[in-house]
Amino acid sequence: MTPRIPFWDRLKFFLERQFVKGPHYQLLAVAALIGLISLIGGLAVIDTGAPLDDTGGAVWWAFLRLTDPGYLGDDVGAWRRTVSTVLTISGYVVFLGALVAILTQWLNTKMRQLEQGLTPVATRGHVVILGWTNRTTPVVRELMLSTGRLRRFLRSRGTRSLQLVILAQEMSAAQAQALRDDPAIGRRARDIVLRSGNALNVEHLQRVSCGTASAIILPSEVFGESELISSDVQTVKTLMTIEGEALAAGRAPPYVVAELQDARKVSVARSAYHGPLEVIASDAALSRLIAQNLRQPGLALFYAEVLTHSVGYEFYVRQFPAAAGRRFGELAAGFPNALLCGLVREVDGVHQAQLCPDPGMPVRAEDTLVLLAVDYADTEWRGATGPLAPAITPKKAARRSQAPRRVLVLGWNDRHPAMLSELAAHDEDRFEVDFVSVLPAAQRDAAIQRYALGSKLAPSRQFETDFLVETELRALSPADYDCVLLASSDVLASEVEADARTVVGYLVLRQILRGASRRPQVLVELSDASNEKIVGETRDEILVGPLLLSHMLAQVALRRELRAVFEVLFGAGGADVSFLPPERYGLSGRRSFADVAAAVAAAGDIALGLYRPGLGSGQRLQLNPDRSVAAAFEPEDRIVVLGNA
Secondary structure, three states, rough: OOOOOOHHHHHHHHHHHHHHOOHHHHHHHHHHHHHHHHHHHHHHHHOOOOOOHHHHHHHHHHHHHHHHHHHHHHHOOOOHHHHHHHHHHHHHHHHHHHHHHHHHHHHHHHHHHHHHHHOOOOOOOOOEEEEOOOOHHHHHHHHHHHHHHHHHHHHHHHHOOOOOOEEEOOOOHHHHHHHHHOOOHHHHHHHHHEEOOOOOOHHHHHHHHHHHEEEEOOOEEEEOOOOOHHHHHHHEOOOOOOOOHHHOOOOOOOOOEEEEEOOOHHHHHHHHHOOEEEEEEEEEHHHHHHHHHHHHOOOHHHHHHHHHOOOEEEEEEEEHHHHOOEEEEEEEHOOOOOOEEEEEEOOOOOEEEEEOOOOEEEEEOOOOEEEEEEEEEHHHOOOOOOOOOOOOOOOOOOOOOOOOEEEEEEEOOOOOHHHHHHHHHHHOOEEEEEEEEEOOOHHHHHHHHHHHHOOOOOOOOEEEEEOOOHHHHHHOOOOHOOOOOOOOOOOOOOOOHHHHHHHHHHHHHHHOOOOOOOOOOEEEEEOOOHHHHHHOOOOOEEEHHHHHHHHHHHHHHOOHHHHHHHHHHHHHOEEEEEEHHHHHHOOOOOOHHHHHHHHHOOOOOEEEEEEEOOOOOOEEEOOOOOEEEEEOOOOEEEEEEEEEO
16 A cells, blocks of 8 residues: 655645746745735634725735735734734745745846856857867967957958857856956956857857857867867867758858867868868977977077067968069069068869969969068068079088987877877988887887878887986986977876976976086977966077967968968978078178078078077077178078978
8 A cells, every 4th residue: 555645745845846946936836825824814803893894805904914014003902913913024034035035046046147158149240269278368369469360350251349259168257267367368358258068069059159150269178188089079070060050050151260189180170061161280280390390499489479479470461463473483572571471372262372482483363472571561562573583593402410310308298199200201300209208108109109000200219207306317318319308298187287297397407407518409398378487588499389379270260371371381291491501502701681582582492581599589580680781690590491391
């Protein structure tokens, strides 16, 4: 026999189910309770004299005492005053207390929902950033600082001001504060819309109005990812979700700029998204930059200048229909304040950059010229033309190393196999790389072997030790190496932990190298630009990868053609930025930069500036210096050259 449930238990359960349904049901329950108390109070004083001669009048009398204590002084008689007092006290508890509690709880719930960013965005022509990673704040900073390019981008989209929307898994006040604390963003953080949600969820994409956005930026998560569900897997799935949401709504897929960690997945991403898409492979970009830096010291200064808004030059792309039909080599004279580096040409719907092309290449009306300048105003073409370089250029002398360059890498990340591939791609130099990490050597060897399928890699060895321990690092004799790279590890939980190990490792290395008769080239890779201050003023090179990648993501979102430029600079093959001795071009003694540019052009390359290690830290790299001022070359001086290997 089923046991009987007590009445009070059933009543309490019923009331609980009503109260959890929301404020509307709670108000109905309170109204029913007020009605019940009014009925009981009215029946208690009925037939005690006018105006309580009937039930309706008595219940109304009780309701008035229950809701307004001001009626208490009008009652006469001990019984009426007693009932009236009980009703008034009940009114304070039920009528006022319950109503205030319900309304307060409802307002608090609404405020929490608004703070969580669950309200759909009602706008169009905005820029959406999907995900909160160590790239997000730098991307926002780059967008804010790109005032001229941003203004031209907004004008092309028919909007007047930047409307920036960020979708994060869990949005809180911490993210908003991080934006406000950035000096370049500051008070403008109030204009940024923050929303909570998952980019893999169609409803959450609708929450940030992806379908009506001018551009969508998909930064990659580097730290804390699992082995099977990597950030690249999530990026590809997000691209499919964005396209599916757009097609379901009957719209064309929006323009997306996506970052991938593995360059081998670029083709997968392109096959997953059939709308306008630009993909930046961060492993190829950073590994190429590091490989080039190991080949020639000083290159980090060049990329820090052209790929950040802090100082100096950056890349611009512009069309000049009036230049159609002219030869590429003739146009450089028309840009006295800018450096003409190449052009971008659309082939079968894909932008392809040709940096340092044949000077005799005819320029088409639809071609976009690539210029390196301080400001957009410096890229105006004055219509002047100059002579073409000779048709037969002198052959450059081979620069093959007599012995392989030894590289010591302190730390491990997933980009290192790609770096070995980049080092092997330079036939004129040979490298031998030793990796030092606390990760098992077999695990690192397996990662290299997986990457090596179909690829040529520089020879490497694995050492399983902790480079933060001075005695263990000293045993490796870092002074005997040609280059030492302190790599930012992506196997830790956050960039804070990664940079902590890198900075401490650098201090240990500096202690060991102090007083050494031979000091190797030292390159420090960081994940957070603020940690440069901790390292302090140094002649060693510092590379902040997320800062450079964030610049590329933001700039490609504003101008698609720049992706092709960055791909040539960072990808395998194509033009390289090199630091070459003046003797390579037959230069010596006192020379003006005009003489340097002419000699470099005669060899089929483009002179970008000078690198002078003997000068102060802010003067070592001089891009496009005054062409009329002559200076004598020092033994360590180099010419910054853009050319094809």
